[in-house]
Amino acid sequence: MSFSxxxxxxxxxxxxxxxxxxxxxxxxxxxxxxxYPSQYGNLMVMTSYNTSDWILIxxxxxxxxxxxxxxxxxxxxxxxxxxxxxxxxxxxxxIVMFAYNVILHVLSMIFTxxxxxxxxxxxxxxxxxxxxxxxxxxxxFATTGVDLITSLLIISLIFFMSCLINSNSLVIxxxxxxxxxxxxxxxxxxxxxxxLASLVKWNPLNMINLTTQYYSYAVTRGFTMLSNLQLLIxxxxxxxxxxxxxxxxxxxxxx
Amino acid sequence: xxxxxxxxxxxxxxxxxxxxSFQVKPGAIVGLIGPNGAGKTTIMKxxxxxxxxxxxxxxxxxxxxENNHAALSGVGALIEHPAIYPFLSGLENLKLYSRDxxxxxxxxxxxxxxxxxxxxxxDYSLGMKQKLGIAIAFLNRPQLIIxxxxxxxxxxxxxxxxxxIIKQYAAQGASFLISSHVLGELQKVMTKAILIxxxxxxxxxxxxxxxxxxxxxxxxxxxxxxxxxxxxxxxxIPIIKSDDYLLIKHDLLFQVQDLxxxxxxxxxxxxxxxxxxxxxIVGILEKQRRQQHEK
Numbered sequence: 001m002s003f004s005x006x007x008x009x010x011x012x013x014x015x016x017x018x019x020x021x022x023x024x025x026x027x028x029x030x031x032x033x034x035x036y037p038s039q040y041g042n043l044m045v046m047t048s049y050n051t052s053d054w055i056l057i058x059x060x061x062x063x064x065x066x067x068x069x070x071x072x073x074x075x076x077x078x079x080x081x082x083x084x085x086x087x088x089x090x091x092x093x094x095i096v097m098f099a100y101n102v103i104l105h106v107l108s109m110i111f112t113x114x115x116x117x118x119x120x121x122x123x124x125x126x127x128x129x130x131x132x133x134x135x136x137x138x139x140x141f142a143t144t145g146v147d148l149i150t151s152l153l154i155i156s157l158i159f160f161m162s163c164l165i166n167s168n169s170l171v172i173x174x175x176x177x178x179x180x181x182x183x184x185x186x187x188x189x190x191x192x193x194x195x196l197a198s199l200v201k202w203n204p205l206n207m208i209n210l211t212t213q214y215y216s217y218a219v220t221r222g223f224t225m226l227s228n229l230q231l232l233i234x235x236x237x238x239x240x241x242x243x244x245x246x247x248x249x250x251x252x253x254x255x
Numbered sequence: 256x257x258x259x260x261x262x263x264x265x266x267x268x269x270x271x272x273x274x275x276s277f278q279v280k281p282g283a284i285v286g287l288i289g290p291n292g293a294g295k296t297t298i299m300k301x302x303x304x305x306x307x308x309x310x311x312x313x314x315x316x317x318x319x320x321e322n323n324h325a326a327l328s329g330v331g332a333l334i335e336h337p338a339i340y341p342f343l344s345g346l347e348n349l350k351l352y353s354r355d356x357x358x359x360x361x362x363x364x365x366x367x368x369x370x371x372x373x374x375x376x377x378d379y380s381l382g383m384k385q386k387l388g389i390a391i392a393f394l395n396r397p398q399l400i401i402x403x404x405x406x407x408x409x410x411x412x413x414x415x416x417x418x419x420i421i422k423q424y425a426a427q428g429a430s431f432l433i434s435s436h437v438l439g440e441l442q443k444v445m446t447k448a449i450l451i452x453x454x455x456x457x458x459x460x461x462x463x464x465x466x467x468x469x470x471x472x473x474x475x476x477x478x479x480x481x482x483x484x485x486x487x488x489x490x491x492i493p494i495i496k497s498d499d500y501l502l503i504k505h506d507l508l509f510q511v512q513d514l515x516x517x518x519x520x521x522x523x524x525x526x527x528x529x530x531x532x533x534x535x536i537v538g539i540l541e542k543q544r545r546q547q548h549e550k
Contacts, residue, residue, distance in 0.1 A: 003354075007351055007352075010347075010350070010351055011340060011343075011351070014340075014342060014343055014347060015342055016342070069340070073338065073339065073340055073341065074334075074335060074336045074337075074338050075338040075339070075340060077300070077303070077305060077332075077334050077335070077338060078332070078334075078338035078352070078391065079338075080304075080305060080324075081303040081304060081305060081324055081327055081330070081332065082324070082327070082352065083324060084323070084324055084325050084328075085322045085323055085324060085325075086322055087322075251322060254266065254306060254307075255300070255305045255306070
């Protein structure tokens, strides 16, 4: 397993995209800081300048590329036969993508700490009580932690789709559509099936709202119809489901 | 080293490889030959645990299954196209698979890749990519090396060099399973040939037996070739027609001489004629097709 992990980290670190994306993330954070009115200073800190969606898009592009390049370059054959079994290949890619996800989130917090020192943000106090009766710094860490679960759900979806669909561009398009339109689609679904709402509210698209609901509970709770804990359990459960089904498809895939 | 027993490989429900059994012993260079679509690459992929199959594949008595490749730790392979990442240099591609830097340097020197090993592999020519793919297969001192069309895109110098390396590794005990369309090139290195068509093995023989076959024909030239052809046809003597002569099997030599004498046809030339390895293989495949057609 360690050799498979070494191979995946080696490949990721030698690609340009993973290095460019954090810079793009910083640019987008600056942009968000400039666009949002100054009274949202605390919210900007709590959400690390609203990086959740941007990180998800970066993960979609990076993860699907990490998978599709193996098929495009015919390297999947060597990768699979040299690994003791297919699970090693699948797991090592998953672990590397999750580690990259963690790095992006840590970077977003570091960038936040730097950006609040600039004129982009009005001065905020890290220890001032903000949401959930907790200091702002705790809010930021908690939001990041919650967003790691949301992003794991998206990673699992990418892995599932990459094993199911051979077209990289289709996987990217579908996942970006899910990120931007998933919550609206889920909301429409819930509104149009009021009798089945108790069941429909558990649809996977609804779980994408986890991060948004965490930092904007009053607004989001109404249309997700689930508590934070329920969304958290749902997101973790669907992540596991998509990862397991994705692996089963990968295992049966003909190379 | 490698033992394949009653291998059946399926794509969907279709049986692609049918009851294939063979062995590759230590130090042997086995050629897997056959027409396009015969199943050569599928057999190689199955040995590497990349396709669904029944039967057994064992490397050093350790079984290989579709999801257990532990037995393949001492196997190197080049399947279909070189498995290289274009955003990495040749050296970085090798580092990705190498577990021993000394061995990696040895392979680079052996394949004479020093001048371009630090260049990004996306800028490589077809031949350079092929060499890199072969280098990956030779990494970590494998005991079994599987090469699918290794001479693709290689120039004459590289082809000769690869041939030498294959012989050198085999002399040190490594086993090879090689498929190639360049039969003449394969004939120069292999110790055993396995001929496969429509997913079935039809010949599995040491190369020495093929070499004997290559001297089993005689060239016939007479003063009346049309009449000669008709006599052979009437007497059911199998012949291979060429532009201005006929070929017969050596065991029919005396019968043919008697027939020509009896029909007052004067012989102008009767001489042993060597057959190339390619001609032998084509002959076997044609015979196989004829037999199937008759069935």
